[in-house]
Amino acid sequence: MKTRNVNAAAGVLNAAMQQGKQTPTGLAVALDSACLLNSPETAVELQRLRARVAELEQLLITDRPVDEDPIAYALTAEADGITRRIAPTQALRVGGDH
Numbered sequence: 001m002k003t004r005n006v007n008a009a010a011g012v013l014n015a016a017m018q019q020g021k022q023t024p025t026g027l028a029v030a031l032d033s034a035c036l037l038n039s040p041e042t043a044v045e046l047q048r049l050r051a052r053v054a055e056l057e058q059l060l061i062t063d064r065p066v067d068e069d070p071i072a073y074a075l076t077a078e079a080d081g082i083t084r085r086i087a088p089t090q091a092l093r094v095g096g097d098h
Contacts, residue, residue, distance in 0.1 A: 008034070008036060009031060012030050012036060013027055013030065015030070
């Protein structure tokens, strides 16, 4: 049981009942208006996203050398391309220093 969620729902139901809503439909509308009802599809998607976040958080704390990092590999290719593009400028600069 998630106490915070239960307390939030109880608060919404209490307020709805004080406004005179007594039918199950009226109470359900109050819960839906407070965004406390989710479709089964939304619940599944939320679980999937939470699992993905946990997976990504694990990657952050993994002791993995930088050379095994997929982002580093992607950036290396980009850096190599930049190096090739600026090489003529660097050659002029190095040539002008001597």
